[in-house]
Amino acid sequence: GDSVTQMEGPVTLSEEAFLTINCTYTATGYPSLFWYVQYPGEGLQLLLKATKADDKGSNKGFEATYRKETTSFHLEKGSVQVSDSAVYFCALREGYNFNKFYFGSGTKLNVKP
């Protein structure tokens, strides 16, 4: 079945450092890919998405490119801030059953001033 694998955390960075959180997926068909962010005590919020190969999703300085050839959707940000500290989830929506979402295990990011 479909699945998502993302790098384990926690990831600890200093403010203004470059961020990469790796995400790879296994899927049949043509899934849509998402990054969600969860701040402490809150539900998940959509950060960005890409619905087809080579699409780049971007929001709040974060970017991720849907790479079908490497089955990857890595999250990047050029300069992180303390306020980016949160848990980040990579997710996949099946291409043939739009109701099925699969989430990665989450990566906790700690940004120090």
Added chain:
Amino acid sequence: NAGVTQTPKFRVLKTGQSMTLLCAQDMNHEYMYWYRQDPGMGLRLIHYSVGEGTTAKGEVPDGYNVSRLKKQNFLLGLESAAPSQTSVYFCASSYGPSGYEQYFGPGTRLTVT
């Protein structure tokens, strides 16, 4: 506009007790979902609904039942709670399937002793 709300926020049950978690959304969304979040495992889909009066099984449906009698509400029931159901439960809703983001509630932390 409250978005997605969940009741209760916290609950402690003894093994064998029953309870119902309530999810409500005021965005007129057709699709609603129940997930559980466990450490190191991300979110797993329990049940979902594509409209009023409809429900379907997700990835981990055993031990849970759901109902969608009204479009705005999606109830998750545990008939006989087990310690393995200790988790954080998230409800989500979306307008439609393809490409539409899911909006998440703040979560319910359930402990079964």
